[in-house]
Amino acid sequence: MRVLMRQYRDTPMDLADTSLVVAAERLNLRRTFTLDSHFHAYRINGTHPFEVVPQGTTITEEPRIKSPSKEERGREKTCLYF
Numbered sequence: 001m002r003v004l005m006r007q008y009r010d011t012p013m014d015l016a017d018t019s020l021v022v023a024a025e026r027l028n029l030r031r032t033f034t035l036d037s038h039f040h041a042y043r044i045n046g047t048h049p050f051e052v053v054p055q056g057t058t059i060t061e062e063p064r065i066k067s068p069s070k071e072e073r074g075r076e077k078t079c080l081y082f
Contacts, residue, residue, distance in 0.1 A: 001015070001018045001019070001022060004018050004021055004022070005018055007046075008041070008042065011038055011041045011042075012038055013042070017036065017039065017042065020032060020034070021042050021044065024044050024050070025044055025045055030044060030048060030049075030050060030051050031050070031051040031052075031053060032050050032051070032052055032053070033052075033053045033054075034052060039052055040052055
């Protein structure tokens with residue numbers, strides 16, 4: 001975790017952010033739910049970007065969450081929530 005925090009020292013990566021990145025790496029997950037606008041800067045295993053849900057949300061905006069379609073409701077989704 002220290003290595004990640006040093007790697008992203010120019011980005012506001014706190015312990016909670018670091019924990020999510022490490023959990024995603026260990027659980028092989030790419031999707032995360034967060035309202036932190038800077039989370040797009042983080043990479044899984046240093047290379048893969050996160051799929052951040054909801055997309056395009058910043059801390060100063062209301063979350064743009066749409067209702068899932070019938071097709072989406074039937075699919076199992078794996079996601080980290082923060």
